[in-house]
Amino acid sequence: MSxxxxxxxxxxxxxxxxxxxxxxxxxxxxxxxxxxxxxRMAMRDAPDLILVxxxxxxxxxxxxxxxxxxxxxxxxxxxxxLQSEDxxxxxxxxxxxxxDEVLSxxxxxxxxxxxxxxxxxxxxxxxxxLAQIGSxxxxxxxxxxxxxxxxxxxxxxxxxEMLALRASLADQVPHRLTCLTLDTPPNREPxxxxxxxxxxxxxxxxxxxLADLKAAPGTRHCPVIAMLENDAAPLAVTLLDIGADxxxxxxxxxxxxxxxxxRQMRHKRLKEGLHAHMRSGLEAALxxxxxxxxxxxxxxxxxxxxxARLTLNRKSLAVMVADLDFFKRINDRHxxxxxxxVLCAVTERLRAHLREGDLLARIGGEEFLIALPDxxxxxAQEVAARLCEAVSAxxxxxxxxxxxxxxxxxxxVTVAASRPGLPPPLMQTxxxxxxxxxxxxxxxxxxxxxxxxRSAA
Numbered sequence: 509m510s511x512x513x514x515x516x517x518x519x520x521x522x523x524x525x526x527x528x529x530x531x532x533x534x535x536x537x538x539x540x541x542x543x544x545x546x547x548r549m550a551m552r553d554a555p556d557l558i559l560v561x562x563x564x565x566x567x568x569x570x571x572x573x574x575x576x577x578x579x580x581x582x583x584x585x586x587x588x589x590l591q592s593e594d595x596x597x598x599x600x601x602x603x604x605x606x607x608d609e610v611l612s613x614x615x616x617x618x619x620x621x622x623x624x625x626x627x628x629x630x631x632x633x634x635x636x637x638l639a640q641i642g643s644x645x646x647x648x649x650x651x652x653x654x655x656x657x658x659x660x661x662x663x664x665x666x667x668x669e670m671l672a673l674r675a676s677l678a679d680q681v682p683h684r685l686t687c688l689t690l691d692t693p694p695n696r697e698p699x700x701x702x703x704x705x706x707x708x709x710x711x712x713x714x715x716x717x718l719a720d721l722k723a724a725p726g727t728r729h730c731p732v733i734a735m736l737e738n739d740a741a742p743l744a745v746t747l748l749d750i751g752a753d754x755x756x757x758x759x760x761x762x763x764x765x766x767x768x769x770x771r772q773m774r775h776k777r778l779k780e781g782l783h784a785h786m787r788s789g790l791e792a793a794l795x796x797x798x799x800x801x802x803x804x805x806x807x808x809x810x811x812x813x814x815x816a817r818l819t820l821n822r823k824s825l826a827v828m829v830a831d832l833d834f835f836k837r838i839n840d841r842h843x844x845x846x847x848x849x850v851l852c853a854v855t856e857r858l859r860a861h862l863r864e865g866d867l868l869a870r871i872g873g874e875e876f877l878i879a880l881p882d883x884x885x886x887x888a889q890e891v892a893a894r895l896c897e898a899v900s901a902x903x904x905x906x907x908x909x910x911x912x913x914x915x916x917x918x919x920x921v922t923v924a925a926s927r928p929g930l931p932p933p934l935m936q937t938x939x940x941x942x943x944x945x946x947x948x949x950x951x952x953x954x955x956x957x958x959x960x961x962r963s964a965a
């Protein structure tokens with residue numbers, strides 16, 4: 509895993525030592541000797557991770573961390589600080605300022621590298637999401653402000669000690685805390701963050717639980733914090749490499765554990781928001797913005813898939829092309845606003861008479877594509893007649909007043925069925941057949957459905 513790591517330390521010897529340690533891994537290390545220089549470098553060319561001495565120039569690096577977090581393009585860059593001494597108060601202040609981790613020296617090189625790998629994986633996953641949905645400046649802050657209360661599962665070897673842990677966190681963590689033992693099935697109820705407490709005696713159970721959590725669809729995106737007893741410290745690297753998001757000592761103070769839980773909850777809410785934003789964008793790209801029906805981009809690949817399945821399920825597929833009658837006259841007489849209202853009303857009426865698995869797409873100005881899987885010719889005829897009736901039965905009321913507008917619909921229908929020993933029909937053939945049937949419906953007086961002369965069978 510490659511990445512650029514910015515090392516910030518006012519002592520050149522410290523920077524050199526860190527650079528030598530990172531030389532064994534595929535990282536590009538750049539250096540800064542002062543906070544101002546580092547901030548300027550980070551703003552100019554955002555690194556993938558920032559590794560900072562917790563005390564710069566004899567002072568806490570807290571102001572530097574806050575300055576980094578105020579820069580939009582650095583909002584998702586992991587910041588890891590290194591303490592010369594184990595100072596809990598300083599660590600808490602740095603975590604509250606926006607640091608992702610604060611490690612106390614001496615740090616075993618394998619553990620340091622595992623922690624960096626872990627952060628870089630998280631960074632890359634977030635960047636991939638951001639790249640797919642585009643720029644979302646301020647998104648993280650908005651999500652944090654709107655985050656609902658969540659669920660935190662506390663796993664441990666015994667219920668009594670987990671109840672004690674929950675009691676110590678009760679005043680620190682606003683989320684619902686559930687105590688579970690290591691042999692409890694992880695999918696018993698939805699959770700947002702998992703905390704797993706382990707001694708070496710529970711190594712096998714703990715590793716299996718973590719692997720299960722990171723493999724299951726419902727929990728693989730949930731952060732996991734591993735709390736290790738002293739004898740389980742050798743498990744830290746393995747836990748990080750198979751998916752733990754943080755590894756902390758079991759003796760951690762409740763207020764610090766609460767701070768870490770809060771950070772992981774924010775990260776989960778951020779990713780959930782990014783995923784939802786991406787799904788929303790994809791959905792919008794596949795729907796007609798006026799009517800909410802699917803558009804051609806979604807409809808044609810969907811229809812191709814349904815046609816391909818005909819040879820597998822040996823069922824039939826009804827394809828309809830529907831067109832509003834005299835729609836240009838509606839626009840000319842009543843205006844385009846009224847025309848848009850008619851399109852929306854017709855779409856709702858069509859949707860109300862289709863099944864959940866059917867397709868309704870607007871593929872032209874006043875033209876719709878309708879497809880009904882597992883539908884026979886007789887059933888398609890009945891549905892098409894019902895759709896014509898649903899549209900013509902009631903004139904469309906236009907917002908803002910004016911006389912209701914009578915609307916009718918013409919539909920061309922074809923039905924494709926599986927043909928033993930033969931390939932499925934071409935999509936273009938079905939569309940052409942439905943189009944010919946539509947022209948026949950128009951020629952015979954409109955406000956009706958007609959089948960093509962020869963269905964694809």
